Amino acid sequence: MNKAKVRASLLAILALWLLPLLLNATQLLRNDLLKLEAVQLINGMGEELQAKTGVNAYVIATNEHFPERFNLVEHSKQYEANISKPYVLFIFAPYATITKKSEARGRVGIIPSSDSVKALYDYNDVRDAGINIVAMKDSNTDEDKFNIGILQAYSMLADNIAASKGVKLEKTIPDEMGTMVTILRILVYSGTAVLLWIFVLRPLWIRMRNEKE
Numbered sequence: 001m002n003k004a005k006v007r008a009s010l011l012a013i014l015a016l017w018l019l020p021l022l023l024n025a026t027q028l029l030r031n032d033l034l035k036l037e038a039v040q041l042i043n044g045m046g047e048e049l050q051a052k053t054g055v056n057a058y059v060i061a062t063n064e065h066f067p068e069r070f071n072l073v074e075h076s077k078q079y080e081a082n083i084s085k086p087y088v089l090f091i092f093a094p095y096a097t098i099t100k101k102s103e104a105r106g107r108v109g110i111i112p113s114s115d116s117v118k119a120l121y122d123y124n125d126v127r128d129a130g131i132n133i134v135a136m137k138d139s140n141t142d143e144d145k146f147n148i149g150i151l152q153a154y155s156m157l158a159d160n161i162a163a164s165k166g167v168k169l170e171k172t173i174p175d176e177m178g179t180m181v182t183i184l185r186i187l188v189y190s191g192t193a194v195l196l197w198i199f200v201l202r203p204l205w206i207r208m209r210n211e212k213e
Helices: 003-023 036-053 072-082 123-135 142-164 177-212
Strands: 028-031 056-061 087-099 104-112
Touching: 028 036, 028 072, 036 056, 036 142, 056 072, 056 142, 072 087, 072 104, 087 123, 087 142, 104 123, 123 142
Parallel strands: 028 056, 056 087
Antiparallel strands: 087 104
16 A cells, blocks of 8 residues: 555545544534644533533634724624524634734633523633733643643633522633643643554554464
8 A cells, every 4th residue: 555545545544443433522613723633622621511501612712813992792692503592602812913012912702692691600810810820930831731721711601600690510621720721731642542552563563463363
């Protein structure tokens, strides 16, 4: 089998492995930033939140470079066909321009479907949960910070809504940087292990078994 056919086969296997995750990404309206492991966590939290409170929490994680004073509310309207009320839409845009003069970037938008939904969470708490992690000076890459920041803010949003409804969620994540990093790393490593088995170890095991026969 030539290299092109081998590459095509590997891509086909990878697509089959990823397809269930992609099809279940109901909470993600746009995803330019999140790893599949983070997507799974958000889906789990979002599904539990909807089941226990009836409120949908959606995410737009975008790498778009929005200009200064860009209207996130107007931008969100293009997704209306894919969302169900009542809802909260969390927008994370780390490359959006805050001001040209300072060259500061990074905006968060939290858009509820109604004032009654808005009263279910604390805007500042949810926003700060994500921004504080991204702003930290540490050894984590920007990509990891974006993933952890979105996860933490989404978890805070879900817990706020659940508490307002008098219920407790089991799939949200404690508001601790170390816990978030550990969970994300475990998921990333487990995903890598699965890919290693599919593409390297299993073919090697099959070849060794065939040679013995």
